[in-house]
Amino acid sequence: MKNGETTASQDAVNLLNNASNIIAITSHEFKTPLTAISAAVELLAARLHSSQQMDAFYEKNLSRITTEIFRLNSMLDDMLTINSIMSGRMSLKKQVIDVVHLLTTLRSNYYADPEDTRTFELLVTGIPQGIYADHNQLNRIFMNLVGNAFKFSREKAPLVKVDFEEHQVVIRVIDDGIGIPEADLPQLFQPFFRASNVNEIAGTGLGLSIVKTFVQENNGTITVDSIAGEGSTFTLSFLYHSDSL
Numbered sequence: 001m002k003n004g005e006t007t008a009s010q011d012a013v014n015l016l017n018n019a020s021n022i023i024a025i026t027s028h029e030f031k032t033p034l035t036a037i038s039a040a041v042e043l044l045a046a047r048l049h050s051s052q053q054m055d056a057f058y059e060k061n062l063s064r065i066t067t068e069i070f071r072l073n074s075m076l077d078d079m080l081t082i083n084s085i086m087s088g089r090m091s092l093k094k095q096v097i098d099v100v101h102l103l104t105t106l107r108s109n110y111y112a113d114p115e116d117t118r119t120f121e122l123l124v125t126g127i128p129q130g131i132y133a134d135h136n137q138l139n140r141i142f143m144n145l146v147g148n149a150f151k152f153s154r155e156k157a158p159l160v161k162v163d164f165e166e167h168q169v170v171i172r173v174i175d176d177g178i179g180i181p182e183a184d185l186p187q188l189f190q191p192f193f194r195a196s197n198v199n200e201i202a203g204t205g206l207g208l209s210i211v212k213t214f215v216q217e218n219n220g221t222i223t224v225d226s227i228a229g230e231g232s233t234f235t236l237s238f239l240y241h242s243d244s245l
Contacts, residue, residue, distance in 0.1 A: 030076055038069050078206040081140075082191060085213050092217060096130040096241050097138055099169055103160060106142055118157040120146055126164025131238040133218040141214050144207045145173040145234050152198070153177025153231065171236040180226040188224060197228065 045062050048054040084090045100122075107119055149158035153175040161172040180188060184195040189212040192205040215222045215236060226232035 031073065034069055034072055034076075038066070041065050041069070078210060081210050082206050085210070090213075090217070092134045092137070094132050094134050094218070097133050097135055098128070098130055099138075099162060099171065099238075100124055100128055102135075102139060103142060103162065106139070106146065118150065120149070120158040120160050122160050122162070124162045124164075126169075128164055129169065129240045131169060131218075132241040133220075133238065134214075137214040137218060141211050141236070142173075144211050145236075148207065149173055149175035149177065149232075168237050168239050171238075173234045173236075174231070175233075176231040179228040179230050179232055180224070181228045185224065185226065189222075 041062055045054070045058075048058055048062075103122055107122060146158060146160065156176050159172075159174040161174065163170045163172075178197055180195050181197060184193075184197075187193045188195070189208050191209040193209075194205040212222055218238065220236055220238040223235045224232060225235070
């Protein structure tokens, strides 16, 4: 009986490993043609501009293609990331991070929709100090939360507040969007879970699960306060570099 259980357990492990490899290979293979399509769109846009043939019709549709490529790449990145997390292959490269600089760079580079000209407001209080974290993971955390704030509120721009307290930095991402129903809040950070009021808005349901994992990997905490129809506030906290040693 024990031999049978061992064999079944090993078969399950092999199946999971095979599934993980398939996800990784498939996601990478999709990225190759997407990169080629993106390059072709850029060349086409450049040719149309240089020949003075770019009109509203071409501009609108090339912009739409670019947006959809961005969304597909984001979905594939989420799939690859959650696959790395679930297979235990995630690696950390921690360093001292300037949170304000990271957010300022994100604000200057951010785009979710070429037709959306909003940017987010950044308010900083206290004396800035560095935190010890993985740069790429911290960047993904902010990109996801700010991106969601834009996606779920189309009127006002999001607000990002950074408060440097005595022993930690507290970062709040605030929007006045559709909010999250109270019944959905306990499951919000579960993989593939999507709130019941976002059915017509694109998404994989992986972003917040990845965010929470990355926050925890970098010794931080995350909470959410939200009222359906009134907006959401995601609150992050990280110890300073000197206090995390």
